Amino acid sequence: xxxxxxxxSVFQQVMICLAVPSVLLFVLQIxxxxxxxxxxxxxxxxxxxxxxxxxxxTPTVSEVGSFRLITLRGILGFLAVGGWTAYGxxxxxxxxxxxxxxxxxxxxxxxVLALIFYFSKKLESDGTLDISGAVxxxxxxxxxxxxxxxxxxxxxxxxQERYAELEAVTDEEETLHSGTQVKVVGVVEELLIVKRx
Numbered sequence: 001x002x003x004x005x006x007x008x009s010v011f012q013q014v015m016i017c018l019a020v021p022s023v024l025l026f027v028l029q030i031x032x033x034x035x036x037x038x039x040x041x042x043x044x045x046x047x048x049x050x051x052x053x054x055x056x057x058t059p060t061v062s063e064v065g066s067f068r069l070i071t072l073r074g075i076l077g078f079l080a081v082g083g084w085t086a087y088g089x090x091x092x093x094x095x096x097x098x099x100x101x102x103x104x105x106x107x108x109x110x111x112v113l114a115l116i117f118y119f120s121k122k123l124e125s126d127g128t129l130d131i132s133g134a135v136x137x138x139x140x141x142x143x144x145x146x147x148x149x150x151x152x153x154x155x156x157x158x159x160q161e162r163y164a165e166l167e168a169v170t171d172e173e174e175t176l177h178s179g180t181q182v183k184v185v186g187v188v189e190e191l192l193i194v195k196r197x
Contacts, residue, residue: 009090009095011086011090011095011098011099012087012090015083015084015086015087015090015102016083016087018079018082018083019079019080019082019083019084019087020083022076022077022079022080022083023076023080023084025076026073026080029072029073029076068117068118069110069111069114070110071113071114071117073113073117074110074113074114075110077106077109077110077112077113078106078107078109078110079106080106080109081102081105081106081108081109082102082103082105082106082107082109083102083106085098085101085102085105085106086098086099086101086102086103086105087102089101129159129160129162129164130160131159131166131187131190131192132187133159133160134157134159134164134166134187134192135184135185135186135187136183136184137157137158137159137183137184138181138182138183138184138197139155139156139157139166139181139182139183139184139194140155140156140157140179140180140181140182141153141154141155141168141176141177141178141179141180141182141194142154142155142156142165142178143178144175144176144177144178145168145169145170145175145176145194146170146175147170147172147173147174147175147176148170148171148172148173149169149170149171151169152167152168152169152191153167153168153169153176154166154167154168155168155182155184155192155194157184166192167191167192168182168184168191168192168193168194169188169191169192169193169194170193170194170195170196171193171195172195172196176194176196180196181196181197182194182195182196182197183195183197
């Protein structure tokens with residue numbers, strides 16, 4: 001092992017010293033994320049008792065929207081891919097050329113990692129039903145809705161690509177009975193306002 005190490009140029013030794021720990025830390029981080037550790041960060045919200053407005057971070061150029069280029073994953077990917085690329089190319093290219101190509105390869109890896117996590121974040125959904133999106137939709141009365149907003153009933157409709165059962169009231173003169181087709185015309189305090197079709 002010592003003979004192999006001493007046979008390497010100083011440039012190759014530096015690249016090995018950058019690449020090996022980066023790969024090990026990157027693999028460790030991926031394993032921890034797959035185990036559910038370290039993927040989410042706890043944040044303070046204005047409703048939290050320990051919220052301090054001075055601690056709020058403003059986005060930097062490296063994190064526009066949810067696209068974050070300079071992260072631990074990005075840095076480790078840059079060092080690992082750049083280091084191994086420069087190390088390998090130094091056998092056939094001068095150190096400056098191998099280093100330059102290693103920097104480009106590392107930068108490409110950092111961008112690819114940022115894009116992977118950016119697009120995977122876009123796949124997330126909080127699952128919250130936004131009933132304001134029901135306005136204009138057509139549904140069917142499930143539990144009769146008394147006239148003139150006397151009480152609420154329930155309607156069934158498709159909302160946000162799922163079948164939902166929601167409370168509703170009406171301004172109609174007559175009770176809307178089960179099976180009646182209705183259209184949502186408004187929302188008041190988590191109640192839908194509907195009218196007969």
